[in-house]
Amino acid sequence: MKNGMNLIKTVFFSEILKGLYLTFKHLLAQRVITEQYPREKRVLPDGYRGVIVHLRYDDNTEKCVGCALCEAACPSHCITVESAEREDIPQKRYAKRYILDVTKCVFCGFCVQACPVDALASSKEYEMATTDKRDLIMDKEAMLKLGDQYFPVRAKRPKHSQDRYDFFKTMKQTEFPTVKKGAA
Numbered sequence: 001m002k003n004g005m006n007l008i009k010t011v012f013f014s015e016i017l018k019g020l021y022l023t024f025k026h027l028l029a030q031r032v033i034t035e036q037y038p039r040e041k042r043v044l045p046d047g048y049r050g051v052i053v054h055l056r057y058d059d060n061t062e063k064c065v066g067c068a069l070c071e072a073a074c075p076s077h078c079i080t081v082e083s084a085e086r087e088d089i090p091q092k093r094y095a096k097r098y099i100l101d102v103t104k105c106v107f108c109g110f111c112v113q114a115c116p117v118d119a120l121a122s123s124k125e126y127e128m129a130t131t132d133k134r135d136l137i138m139d140k141e142a143m144l145k146l147g148d149q150y151f152p153v154r155a156k157r158p159k160h161s162q163d164r165y166d167f168f169k170t171m172k173q174t175e176f177p178t179v180k181k182g183a184a
């Protein structure tokens, strides 16, 4: 029975007729579905994962604390983090050097999920075509600039972070009380 149906379909070119029907349906509908890029640009969905960017707090400080968890989470090994201690706050670290090699990035978003302070985000930037691959190796400053462009509304810096900064600033200006010899 099944073979018989297949034979009838073959004899009457049913697949070709189906295809022609679809072609003429779209032709007569006269719906323009070609986008005239770059003059017309597509509206991207909110979950779009474009180039990874760095974010800042509302007081302009960078969120990144240089922990390198993003580097560990990246399956393409395209992130390099070199962290250092901030001079003004003991034990507080920052990314002294942060490099993202966009040529290797697969836009999976693992780095964004791994970051404990939400310092990274996927932007909607996709126009990165270039004739020089070196343009696609981004440093922290370039990523911050893109972050400012795509995420102008910034999160408030946590109060405990400011308190810690104020505490160490005060400690620097105040001398520790000296301990007298022989005192219990």
Ligand code: SF4
Pocket: 052, 073, 074, 075, 076, 077, 078, 079, 104, 105, 106, 107, 108, 109, 110, 111, 112
């Ligand atoms: S999006 Fe994926 S591949 Fe790209 S830097 Fe982040 S973790 Fe690596």
Ligand code: SF4
Pocket: 063, 064, 065, 066, 067, 068, 069, 070, 071, 081, 095, 114, 115, 116, 117, 118, 119, 120
């Ligand atoms: S971007 Fe986030 S995960 Fe990566 S080093 Fe900075 S704080 Fe750590």
